Amino acid sequence: MGRWAIAVHGGAGIDPNLPVEKQEQAKQLLTRCLNLGIAALRSNVSAIDVVELVVRELETDPLFNSGRGSALTENGTVEMEASIMDGTKRRCGAVSGITTVKNPISLARLVMDKSPHSYLAFSGAEDFARKQGVETVENDYFVTEDNVGMLKLAKEANSILFDYRVPLIGCAGAAVTDSPLQMNGLPISIYAPETVGCVVVDGEGRCAAGTSTGGLMNKMMGRIGDSPLIGAGTYASELCGVSCTGEGEAIIRSTLARDVSAVMEYKGVGLQEAVDYVIKERLDEGFAGLIAVSSKGEVVCGFNCNGMFRGCATEDGFMEVAMWE
Amino acid sequence: MVGWAVALHGGGGDIPIDLPDERRIPRETALRHCLDLGISALKSGKHPLDVTELVVRELENHPDFNAGKGSVLTAQGTVEMEASIMDGKTKSCGAVSGLTTVVNPVSLARLVMEKTPHIYLAFDAAEDFARTHGVETVESSHFITPENIARLKQAKEFNRVQLDYTAPTPKEPEIFGDSQTGTVGCVAVDSAGNLAAATSTGGYVNKMAGRIGDSPIIGAGTYANHLCAVSATGKGEYIIRATLAREVAALMEYKGLSLTEAAAYAVEHSGPRGTCGLVAVSANGEVAMPFNTNGMFRACATEDGYTEVAIWPKK
Numbered sequence: 284m285g286r287w288a289i290a291v292h293g294g295a296g297i298d299p300n301l302p303v304e305k306q307e308q309a310k311q312l313l314t315r316c317l318n319l320g321i322a323a324l325r326s327n328v329s330a331i332d333v334v335e336l337v338v339r340e341l342e343t344d345p346l347f348n349s350g351r352g353s354a355l356t357e358n359g360t361v362e363m364e365a366s367i368m369d370g371t372k373r374r375c376g377a378v379s380g381i382t383t384v385k386n387p388i389s390l391a392r393l394v395m396d397k398s399p400h401s402y403l404a405f406s407g408a409e410d411f412a413r414k415q416g417v418e419t420v421e422n423d424y425f426v427t428e429d430n431v432g433m434l435k436l437a438k439e440a441n442s443i444l445f446d447y448r449v450p451l452i453g454c455a456g457a458a459v460t461d462s463p464l465q466m467n468g469l470p471i472s473i474y475a476p477e478t479v480g481c482v483v484v485d486g487e488g489r490c491a492a493g494t495s496t497g498g499l500m501n502k503m504m505g506r507i508g509d510s511p512l513i514g515a516g517t518y519a520s521e522l523c524g525v526s527c528t529g530e531g532e533a534i535i536r537s538t539l540a541r542d543v544s545a546v547m548e549y550k551g552v553g554l555q556e557a558v559d560y561v562i563k564e565r566l567d568e569g570f571a572g573l574i575a576v577s578s579k580g581e582v583v584c585g586f587n588c589n590g591m592f593r594g595c596a597t598e599d600g601f602m603e604v605a606m607w608e
Numbered sequence: 609m610v611g612w613a614v615a616l617h618g619g620g621g622d623i624p625i626d627l628p629d630e631r632r633i634p635r636e637t638a639l640r641h642c643l644d645l646g647i648s649a650l651k652s653g654k655h656p657l658d659v660t661e662l663v664v665r666e667l668e669n670h671p672d673f674n675a676g677k678g679s680v681l682t683a684q685g686t687v688e689m690e691a692s693i694m695d696g697k698t699k700s701c702g703a704v705s706g707l708t709t710v711v712n713p714v715s716l717a718r719l720v721m722e723k724t725p726h727i728y729l730a731f732d733a734a735e736d737f738a739r740t741h742g743v744e745t746v747e748s749s750h751f752i753t754p755e756n757i758a759r760l761k762q763a764k765e766f767n768r769v770q771l772d773y774t775a776p777t778p779k780e781p782e783i784f785g786d787s788q789t790g791t792v793g794c795v796a797v798d799s800a801g802n803l804a805a806a807t808s809t810g811g812y813v814n815k816m817a818g819r820i821g822d823s824p825i826i827g828a829g830t831y832a833n834h835l836c837a838v839s840a841t842g843k844g845e846y847i848i849r850a851t852l853a854r855e856v857a858a859l860m861e862y863k864g865l866s867l868t869e870a871a872a873y874a875v876e877h878s879g880p881r882g883t884c885g886l887v888a889v890s891a892n893g894e895v896a897m898p899f900n901t902n903g904m905f906r907a908c909a910t911e912d913g914y915t916e917v918a919i920w921p922k923k
Binding site: 368373374375377379380398399400401402403404405406407408409410411502503504505506507508512513514515518531532535536537538541542545546548549550567 | 694699700701703705706724725726727728729730731732733734736737815816817818819820821825826827828831844845848849850851854855858859862863
């Protein structure tokens, strides 16, 4: 009989000058999502179902970059992507280029459960969604005023941005001088975390993971990041469940999520050691973070950048919501 | 000082041993031709990225393989092509999906890697990107071959998604004596130990529009690092969940297996029989081409003069 554990994240790489009220909102949302997951786990809901319901909550809330509140493409639209994986048989589902589906993580789940494929994208994915009767809305449902402002800022800075949650307080130039910290080659004050995720191990020792995002602010249309890529942003096996966030390109080339499991499988180390190893050795110059659970009921968060919005809880009553080291 | 090596594949699957000559010989000839191209390129000092790109371009242009021209068709009777490429030294990579008019998907993947801050572009936007960069495009009908129209018809008649190499079962009428098409790929290493891998495909016959397989997914269909370069073929859904290409490298790194052991282990453990195969080279100039399907169109060469062109398992 195993012990359950759960972790959630709202993205890695946080501006140290993030206003206090935003920090509070983030903590409240993470706490609420954790509590949702905990209640489900206590009622014996399976890991994969818990992952889906928690990520749905994160997508629905406009605070983080997924679902409603997603970062905008260069055209001011929203293109979302997500992936989900069930560690027990390593089944998986992923979607990209989603523009009208309210909860991309649920569509990814349907791809896994109801299609002969693992990954559907763009209009093909949207058609599948309609055939499955999934809830759809107009694209502007996902667009928030904050993000419209951020996109403008990003264009002024003429750079690719992770979404920027700090309210507009001046031009991009001023923001650039605020802090020496960098993320993706940009000053951290014009970078902000993106992607949400959840990893769960249930009382039966089954692991699952899910990740969802709107991607990079001002991204090229059609750009796919790490979040829908199995092995990069998401992975789950019989041993663990992992969800990553941060610089997408770095996560992809280091197959970050897969490597946590591979290190456990092939070097026989435990979860903490595996996470420490991949964060330290696999990212080269890249910045990223991840949350992970093991089939033994452990939960670990790791990141090499400035902060990660995260929360975790285990069956023995431990619970923590944090942003910084 | 180690030697160069190159390996390429034209897809693995259920290739019947009694494949008629008129189906077998053109493909063997093509494999030999592509191998020779790869060999000359390496001998003239071209970087493995260039070598894998040019070999895969050649395979894409050949109508008998499932990539570029000759891609299998979606349920809608269209082509949706995808590809990826990776440089082992820098781990830079590029990938594209949902292409309908780009003549050489692997070259577009390379352009994404080199000319954008991103790794992966797909569908309409990838097509737009191609146009903006003056990449060669043609009418979609260019890619469609009569054989693939027939394959789609066959697949629809039996209402199934078909791995492109699946031979018809005895009960089903045969439209053609074969279904020999499959993902293409190439891996190469030069004498300095630089490694690269590239993979390209049209995907599954009768696939849903918008279905993405393993070929454009870094870690699944394609992977390269400082130890090895890998290109996989087979049932995409298995290759994705097993992160097959990455697995070979992970086994070498974390379990200290040799290329041959790692490649064999990865294929064996990625799924049931009949699901996958791969070609791989190591920084030391070794080659491995394991598969758990009935056959895999493949070829390889190493600097010491060894060459091989084959379809079925060696006796």
